[in-house]
Structure formats: structure tokens, C-alpha cells
Amino acid sequence: MAENGVGSGIEAVVIGGSAGSLNVILNTLPLLTRQLKLSIIIVLHRKSSYDSSLANLLGGKTTLPVKEADEKEPILPGKIYLAPADYHLLIEKDKTFSLDYSEKIHYSRPSLDATFQTAAEVYRSGLAGLLLSGANSDGAEGLRSVKANGGLTAIQDPEDAEVSYMPDQALSKMKPDYLLSAKEIAGFLNDLSQARSTRNKGS
């Protein structure tokens, strides 16, 4: 992908996951390049009682900075942000986060759709959306708007996902640019980051 220029302008990646996705993330984080040029925004369905321990858990897997997104916080490259429990995480036009306590969507708060959709409208072709394993239909609509806004889309291969329902739902609504196995995800993200740094040097 880096070679033929697809995805060379990716600035941010939104990764959404539900049941069966935590391990994928935990296994991916240690393999990420330390020169990450992108912002990674992770939205996971979880029990609200987990508190902030999830950010610590993820933070232990990488030397890259991992933190829960704060409202009004600017979204910076090289950082990994996690949607806080029990709020929807939205992206503002000036590339800052905002939080929203509105109704659950697909029984979920945070909702993957809300972050995918608002990020898609802000980053447009500069966004990549990646949807992982899950037992929920959240994320499918959102990923579709990533695509409709010119962004890059990837879905974890249902064959490979611990719970295939969520990838299947998305696949029934759209054709993503990539189907990835869990093992390929770190490489995919590193390539996007690499493509971005090459492009920046070139211009």
C-alpha cells in the first residue's frame, strides 16, 4: 500500500473493537514502530467499572504514550488515545477531542460509530478506520462513513476474529480496502506511518 501511494496521507487511525478485540490490541501494541507518525484512537466496548485501568494495561505494552482522551485535548501524532469509559468520544473540526454523554448507541457507550463518523468528517481522506472482533453491530455504519468521506478502511477477517459478528455486519454493508488478520495489524499501521513520513519528507 505504501508503494502505490494508497493511504500515504493517513494522519489518524481509529480502531474500534468489542468482544474478542482486547487481545488483538494487546498483541499489536508492542509491535508498533517507535517513530509512529500517526495518531491512534482506540475505542473499545467495555464495562464502565474498568475505570482508567485499561489505559494502564495498554500503556504497559508499548513505549509510545497511551492515555485516555480528555475533552478539548488536541490530537497529536505519535500518541495513542483511548476512549474513556461511559462517554462517546467525538472529534471536533480543529482536531481536538470532545466527550458526549448522550444515549447509548447499539447498547454501547462509547460507541464506535460516533467516533468513526465524527473522525471521518474531520480527517476525510486522512483517516483510516479499522474494525475488529465483536458481537455487536456497532461500527459498521461508522466505517461506512469513513469510506464515504474518502478514508481508508480495514476490517479484521471474520475467519480470524474471535467473534466474527461485528466484522460480518460491516462486511454486509461495505467493501473495505483491507481484510486483515490479527497478526497483520501492526504491519498495516506501521506501513501507514512509514508512508506518511516518506510523503512528508518528499513534500
Added chain:
Amino acid sequence: MEYTVVQDEEIDILLLDLLERHGYDFTDYSKASLKRRINRLFSLDRFPSFAEFRFRLKNDPTYIRRFIEQITVPVTEMFRDPNFYRALREEVLPTLGTYPFIRIWHAGCSTGEEVYSMAILLKEANLFHKSLLYATDINPEVLEKARKGIFPLSQMKQYSENYILSGGKNDFSSYYSAIYDHAKFDASLNSKMIFSTHNLVSDRSFNEFQLILCRNVLIYFDRDLQSRVFKLFDDSLDHLGFLALGSKETIRFSGIASKYKQVGGKEKIWRKTV
């Protein structure tokens, strides 16, 4: 959510109409949420075009009520964030208990679940008799519900769990009676509540309080508006009063931060020091 139909520029137009025609100022609200709410309403009410949506909003006063109700996110829970309520019990109420009279302001109280939770805390601390709870919101519809103290029965299991986690020792169901699929809270609880509309954007300070709670409202405001509202709270808090915010809100970036000290450390409760 459905597709985004109403675009940023159109939202600006609606907000200006609303301000000029009806005096509601949403121009300093965070845009991403507004845009989602407005588009949600647009599709819920099946408007064929933006022009018709705008016309309706401009000319139908009853529709304004619906608009306000839908745009302002009337979502809340009882004993949301049990640890927060535990901190109120353990670190705030003992101090308030030393005062002859306790005035509490719930700003942006929505349908009142937070206010009833507080009333239960006060009862259990034996402070209820000398307390007054002022509960305000921009949206008159939610206040109507709050006044009644009737909440869906289906929520009670969750609320009861939250209540116990917050340190509650009683049987939670002793506070309400079940009527069909609703839970009606004990009428004595709202005997000390005063409900009133109050717009944090445009209305002023109206009393002095020992505790102000404003949870999950400031996340919808931009930084400037947040600062103005913090000033309003500062003006409305007694010397050594407490300010309690939602779990993802902070006074750190506001002009009043230096006058306040966080209570405990984990929960979003600050105490005025001067």
C-alpha cells in the same frame, strides 16, 4: 446514526436563528455533539429538506421546545459513578454537617436522578432536614419530570447496585414504590427540592451555596463558555464551598483554578480556599 445531512454552515445558520428569534444561545457549544444531535433530530422528525427544518424552527414555538429538549442531551442516572457519591458521603457531607443550613445547587440536573441521589445521601447523613436542593436546567421538560420523581423501574437494579457501591447501607427499594413499570420516589425526598429553569449561558448567580454540582454539562461547552460558567459558580459559592464536576471535567484550565483545592484526589470535587 443516519447520514449527516445538515452541514456545519447550516448549523451556524440555525444557531443564529435560535439566538435572534428565541434568545437561546448555543453558539459557544462544542460543535461535534451539536451536529450529531441536530442531524439526529432532523432524521427522527423526517424533514424533507434543511429549508423546511429551518422554517419550522423559526416559526413554530412548540417545536423550539422539542429542539431544546433533543439538542441538550437529557441523559442521566442515579448514583452514576458510585465512587463520586462515596466521596461526597465521606469527604464533603461531614463538613457540610457542621453548618446550620445547607444549600446545594444542581446545575444541569436533567430529569433529576442526581438530585434524588443527593437527597438520599443527605437523609442517610441526617442532614436532610436542614438542606435545600436547588435543581436547575435549561430545559423545562426535564424539570417537569424531575419534579415528579418517577423513573423507569427497569433502571432500579442498576441504580441499586450503584447505590450499594457508593456506600449505601439501606434497602434501596425502601426509597420508592413500584407502580406498574415505574418507580415513584418517596414524596418526602422532593419536599426539599426547588426546581427552576436556569440557563448557564445567560442567567446569573441567584444565591450562595455550600455545594454546587454541575456534572456532564461543561463537556458540551467550548473553553470560553466553560470559563464564564466557572466564574458564575465561583460567584455563587460560599467561602470554603465545594464544586463537584463530572468524571471527565476539570477546573484546571479555568481562571478560578488557583482559588480551589481538589478534595481527596481522585474524584472531581474541589473546595474553595479563599
